[in-house]
């Protein structure tokens with residue numbers, strides 16, 4: 001059986017954008033991407049230890065972020081990740097859904113095609129858990145990360161645990 005997928009958000013889990021503005025967390029480095037996007041932060045904090053930690057979890061990694069292809073240019077080299085595939089949200093980017101499901105969720109479930117996955121993000125809600133439970137036939141972990149803090153060891157432990165509980 002193939003490895004589970006890990007859908008990875010950038011702003012929140014890798015970039016703790018909601019941390020106090022004048023206090024860069026320890027271990028982080030600052031980048032100022034010049035790509036224009038009105039939804040994207042101008043100052044991005046990234047931790048070079050995150051890439052190696054993520055690569056050691058036993059998943060196939062995949063970007064699930066507004067950065068889409070730009071994540072490979074701006075984020076991957078700084079956090080220590082190789083070029084990764086990404087979920088193309090197309091016209092669904094930021095699209096409002098009256099059922100309260102996040103605009104990423106349907107595309108993530110479609111991308112997974114039934115494969116077990118974990119989704120690391122700072123914006124899931126119970127509606128997303130419900131949507132995944134209804135539309136995704138395999139195991140799934142929606143793992144929430146506080147955007148004031150970003151990924152830390154307990155998050156990696158939870159992801160590792162989920163991957164090891166999957167049927168071989």
Ligand SMILES: [Mg+2]
Nearest residue numbers: 009011012122
């Ligand atoms: Mg986010």
